Amino acid sequence: xxxxxxxxxxxxxxxxxxxxxxxxxxxxxxxxxxxxxxxxxxxxxxxxxxxxxxxxxxxxxxxxxxxxxxxxxxxxxxxxxxxxxxxxxxxxxxxxxxxxxxxxxxxxxxxxxxxxxxxxxxxxxxxxxxxxxxxxxxxxxxxxxxxxxxxxxxxxxxxxxxxxxxxxxxxxxxxxxxxxxxxxxxxxxxxxxxxxxxxxxxxxxxxxxxxxxxxxxxxxxxxxxxxxxxxxxxxxxxxxxxxxxxxxxxxxxxxxxxxxxxxxxxxxxxxxxxxxxxxxxxxxxxxxxxxxxxxxxxxxxxxxxxxxxxxxxxxxxxxxxxxxxxxxxxxxxxxxxxxxxxxxxxxxxxxxxxxxxxxxxxxxxxxxxxxxxxxxxxxxxxxxxxxxxxxxxxxxxxxxxxxxxxxxxxxxxxxxxx
Numbered sequence: 001x002x003x004x005x006x007x008x009x010x011x012x013x014x015x016x017x018x019x020x021x022x023x024x025x026x027x028x029x030x031x032x033x034x035x036x037x038x039x040x041x042x043x044x045x046x047x048x049x050x051x052x053x054x055x056x057x058x059x060x061x062x063x064x065x066x067x068x069x070x071x072x073x074x075x076x077x078x079x080x081x082x083x084x085x086x087x088x089x090x091x092x093x094x095x096x097x098x099x100x101x102x103x104x105x106x107x108x109x110x111x112x113x114x115x116x117x118x119x120x121x122x123x124x125x126x127x128x129x130x131x132x133x134x135x136x137x138x139x140x141x142x143x144x145x146x147x148x149x150x151x152x153x154x155x156x157x158x159x160x161x162x163x164x165x166x167x168x169x170x171x172x173x174x175x176x177x178x179x180x181x182x183x184x185x186x187x188x189x190x191x192x193x194x195x196x197x198x199x200x201x202x203x204x205x206x207x208x209x210x211x212x213x214x215x216x217x218x219x220x221x222x223x224x225x226x227x228x229x230x231x232x233x234x235x236x237x238x239x240x241x242x243x244x245x246x247x248x249x250x251x252x253x254x255x256x257x258x259x260x261x262x263x264x265x266x267x268x269x270x271x272x273x274x275x276x277x278x279x280x281x282x283x284x285x286x287x288x289x290x291x292x293x294x295x296x297x298x299x300x301x302x303x304x305x306x307x308x309x310x311x312x313x314x315x316x317x318x319x320x321x322x323x324x325x326x327x328x329x330x331x332x333x334x335x336x337x338x339x340x341x342x343x344x345x346x347x348x349x350x351x352x353x354x355x356x357x358x359x360x361x362x363x364x365x366x367x368x369x370x371x372x373x374x375x376x377x378x379x380x381x382x383x384x385x386x387x388x389x390x391x392x393x394x395x396x397x398x399x400x401x402x403x404x405x406x407x408x409x410x411x412x413x414x415x416x417x418x
Contacts (some may be wrong), residue, residue: 043225044058044061044062044211044214044215044218045214045215045218045219045225045228046218046225047061048215048358048359049359052359052360054360056144056145056340056344058340059144059211059336059337059340060144062207062211062333062336063140063144063333063336063337076088076092076322077181077319077320077321077322077323077325078125078179078181078319078322080321080322081315081316081319125174125177125179125180125181127173128170128173128174128177128180128181128182129181131166131167131169131170131173132167132170132182134162134166135162135163135166135167135169135170136163136167136330136333138159138160138162138163138166139159139160139163139167139334140333140334140337141159142156142159142160142163143334143337143338143341144337144340144341145159146341146345171184181319181322182319182323183316183319186311186312186323189311189407190403190404190406190407190410191257191307191310191311191403191404191407191408192307192308192311192312193403194258194261194307194399194400194401194402194403194404194407195261195304195305195307195308195311195400195404196308196323196327197396197399197400197403198261198265198300198304198396198397198399198400198401199304199305199308199324199327199328199331200327200330200331200334200396201265201331201392201393201395201396201397201399201400202264202265202268202297202300202301202304202331202393202396202397203327203328203329203330203331203332203335204331204332204334204335204338204389204392204393204396205268205269205272205335205389205390205392205393205396206268206293206297206332206335207331207332207333207334207335207336208335208336208338208339208340208385208389209272209275209293209335209339209386209389210232211335211336211339211340212339212340212343212382212385212386213232213275213286214228214232215358215382216275216279216379216382217231217232217286219358219359219375219378220280220375220378220379220382221283231283231286231287232290234287234290234291234294235290235291235293235294235297236294237294238290238291238293238294238295238297238298239294239297239298241298242294242295242298242299243298243302247298248298248299248302249302251263251299252299252302252303252306256408257303257306257307257404257408258400258401258402258404258405258408259401260299260300260303261299261300261303261304261307261397261400261401261404262397262398262400262401263296263299263300264295264296264297264298264299264300264301264303264397265296265300265393265394265396265397265398265400266296266394266397267292267293267295267296267299268292268293268296268297268300268393268397269296269390269391269393269394269397270289270292270296270390271288271289271290271291271292271293271294271296272289272293272386272387272389272390272393273289273386273387273390274286274288274289274292275289275290275386276382276383276384276386276387276390277383280379280383300397304400305324307404308320308323308324309321309324335389338388339385339386339388339389340385342381342384342385342388343378343381343382343384343385344381345381346377346380346381346384346385347377347378347380347381350377350380350381351373351374351377358374358375358378361374361378362374362375
């Protein structure tokens with residue numbers, strides 16, 4: 001019989017001996033997804049010029065990726081719980097593209113990542129995946145088409161109706177089946193609801209901001225794709241520096257989840273305001289904005305992910321990760337659609353001939369003075385869109401923090417009464 005006293009370190013559960021290598025492998029797999037999104041954003045102006053694409057066409061190029069991913073993430077998370085999370089990660093990397101690196105990640109996952117899955121193993125919810133994808137696609141289509149066809153046109157109103165009906169059918173279906181990919185009971189937990197609201201709006205602001213920023217750097221300021229990519233790098237570097245140094249985790253532990261989310265999203269909102277109002281005066285305002293957005297994301301994102309996952313049973317970890325990823329992709333797609341639509345509407349209102357795109361409007365300009373007027377109008381549209389994104393992010397942070405604070409108080413009251 002062991003003589004080790006209770007609470008001795010030898011009795012404490014030990015982590016996986018290769019946990020840091022496993023973390024690195026998972027980060028490598030995640031990098032493949034993030035690279036595709038950011039590379040496409042940087043390539044937007046080049047695609048616009050070379051393909052003669054309108055802004056709405058570019059919005060669809062971005063959102064085609066996000067919509068398909070968000071439509072399948074919940075099903076993939078449910079399948080991971082049933083069949084094994086390692087198996088689904090391997091399958092995703094195989095589909096993503098053998099012959100690239102990010103293949104190195106596949107070999108590392110096979111060798112290092114341990115398998116885990118739910119002991120119950122629910123059936124995949126294929127109809128739910130179909131309904132959610134159709135509903136979100138219809139919603140985004142209506143938003144993107146609004147500036148071009150008119151918000152009260154038959155096409156846009158009909159698509160709005162399809163989105164409402166299909167998403168309502170999705171919610172009804174998920175509430176009735178015994179193996180939902182999105183368990184609506186999760187929304188009874190205020191921590192989950194608050195984190196969901198924040199997660200959608202944080203990616204709404206970031207996705208829309210990057211969509212607009214790359215166009216500003218290349219169309220307005222005249223940078224090339226490589227230069228524009230390098231000038232947006234401080235955002236990612238700020239996130240990496242604060243997370244890998246442990247500073248963001250320390251702030252979250254000290255401040256608590258609600259305050260951390262409110263602080264992070266306030267910093268992001270201030271960053272969007274800085275880009276919107278100071279970018280025209282040189283790169284300094286843009287750099288300040290990127291650093292603020294990166295710092296805010298580094299603080300708010302882990303806190304929201306923790307709030308979502310802590311409200312979900314461990315055996316539903318795959319579904320929880322799927323919900324987190326789906327919200328991120330849906331918020332990103334919605335940000336591109338909404339902020340792009342605001343840009344289009346503002347641009348077309350100031351320069352009626354500019355409904356298609358900035359390059360098309362500049363090509364039709366008859367004088368240098370007219371070209372300057374068109375560029376100024378585009379800059380005005382960018383500024384308006386960024387400010388709308390800033391307001392959305394700030395409100396999302398305050399809403400999420402308020403709901404999480406109420407949930408913590410309710411938990412404390414239950415603990416005291418018990």
